[in-house]
Amino acid sequence: MTDTGSTPTAPATSASSDASATHAWAPAAPAKRRHRGAWWSGGIAVATVVALVTASLVLIAPGTAIAGVPVGGMTPGAAAEAVSTRLHQTQIVLTGPGSDASVTGADLGAEVDAQAIAQAVFSERPMWNPSTWFAEASHAQITIDRDKAVATVRSAAPQLFTDPTDAVVAYDAEAKTYIVTPAAPGTGVDIDAVLASLQTAFSAGETTVEVRPESVPVEAHTPTFVAQAAADQLNTMIANAGFYVGDERTVPVDADTLASWIELTTDARGAVQMTADIAAIQQVVDTLAGQVDREAEPTTVLADGNGNVLNTLTEGRSGRTLDSTDDIATAYAEQLAAGDAAYVLPVTVTDPAVTKVSRSIEVDLSEQRVYLRQDGAVVTSFLASTGTPSFPTFTGTYRIGWKLTIQNMGNEDLTKPPYYYTENVPWVMYFNGDQAFHGAYWHNNFGNVMSHGCINLRVGDAKYLYDWAPNGTVVWIHA
Incomplete structure (x- = not known):
């Protein structure tokens, strides 16, 4: 049979089939489609919220500033970088007569502890806490490398500086002594004033600051003292x-x-x-x-x-x-x-080594002579005048007890013993009570008895004996 394109008819049923049933071939009904729009849109929203929440946990609150640098919405690391960069790029213009130099914060060695400040700001003002939003700016204290700052300013404006003169120590050959040439101070720029101006400008968010340098004395490297x-x-x-x-x-x-x-x-x-x-x-x-x-x-x-x-x-x-x-x-x-x-x-x-010598004095009354002996040998001898029979010089062995360079002898009252008085008797050496060797300037009859018991010597001989014989020297007197 030729296909005419019409809907095909079902084949005839058998005689034994239910005559009332009708059967036909037809395509199956399409499956019912699921609708995903609601959960998909919700997922995106949830992810967005999670991302925002996560961000709020790592970012600094909006409206926050460190000194004059806005850091809201930044991580602490980014905030630290922004603060340091702003400080390093800040321009310091040196004004005044003969000066139009410009340097940067970086040139001066200016620094802040940006990491610590940023971390502290984040801890106090996290994004997740709206009550901390748009708070006052946090302070950032600037420090500078003083030597670097002085060198930088000096290089930029050398006319603002004069060198000090060191004190000098030198030997003066004529005076045989070391002398000092005093130091003389120089002049320079007050770096503290420059730092104060930079601090004020940085805290105010200014990127350029004009500074009129203040002159200060510069001490010598080696001061006078x-x-x-x-x-x-x-x-x-x-x-x-x-x-x-x-x-x-x-x-x-x-x-x-x-x-x-x-x-x-x-x-x-x-x-x-x-x-x-x-x-x-x-x-x-x-x-x-x-x-x-x-x-x-x-x-x-x-x-x-x-x-x-x-x-x-x-x-x-x-x-x-x-x-x-x-x-x-x-x-x-x-x-x-x-x-x-x-x-x-x-x-x-x-x-x-120690060498001992022995000295003694011998008086020979019969000779009226004094012998000085050392280790038994006669060193020298002198004529003497010893006591008269009425006032004898006593024989025996004695020792010199004490010595006087000069003495008045006798009694000024001649009516009393010993019935004589002699002033300024020199080189007196007592050896037996009131008997002594001494000089006699009142006579020159040596070699003959003359005295009241003492042993008279020429003044020069008495001085020699006085110096030669110390206290304790043995005196031997014999007839």
Whole structure:
């Protein structure tokens, strides 16, 4: 059968089929479509809200400013960067006569603790808290690198600066002393005033500020008082410079020599520093042994017959030998650099030997002569005048008890014992009660008895005996 394009008819049913049922072929009804519009739109809204909430947790509240820099809606890191950038780019214009220079905050070494400030602002004013929105600006304290700022301003406006003159310490060879040339101050720009102007402008949100530089004195790197202290120390060193054995300055170092050894410089703080020439010091060290070494010299003491020391006749001297001179020059150079010019030498000391001598005085009445003996041998002798038979000089062994350089003898009242009076008797040496050796200026009859019991001597001989015989010297008188 030819297809005519009409709807096909169903085939005939069998005879046994339900005659009332009707069957036909037809396409299935299309499935019912789901509507997604509502949940999709809701998801977008939720995501947006979540994003906003999340942002509010990491951003600074709107309307917030640090100094004059708006930072609302920024993260703390971005805020810190914005604050630092604004400060570094702020222009400082130096005004005034002969000055039209301009520098930036970065040129001055200006800084703020932007990270800490931004973090503190965020902690106090987070976006999620509307009550903190549009609050007053937070303060940001500026600091500057003072040395960098001075160098920058000086480079930009050199006419605003004059250099100070340092104090100088120098050796005056004529006066043999160190003297000081005083310091003179210079002039510069008041950096604190520049910083104050920058702080005011930055806090107000201004990106350019005009500053009329204020002149201030600039102290010298080495002020006068520092130089004077160094000169005083050097002059003290001159006064005691040398090589010592104990407390004795055995080898002095004169001012010119010391000054030739020392070089003066100043350090970064302006302090005066001393360094010493080791090679020059070594030339003197090489001569030390010849000036230090010496033999011991004995001490001589006067003793009585029992060996008891009565007096020191000659003071001995210890011997000494300089030990190794290795490293003395280096050690002394270090000591000079520290301000100490008295170097104690290493020496071996030998104590002096002690020699005892014995002295005695012999008076021979029969000869009317006095003998001075040392270790038994006669040193010298003098004629004397001893006591008359009425006033004898007593024999025996005595000791000189006390001595007087001059004395009035007797009694001014001649009616009373001893019935004589003599003024200004010199070089008196008592040995037995009121009997004594003494000078007699009133007669020249020596070699004959003349006295009231004393032993008269010529004045010069009496002086010699006075100096020769100390208290305790033995006196032997015999006929």
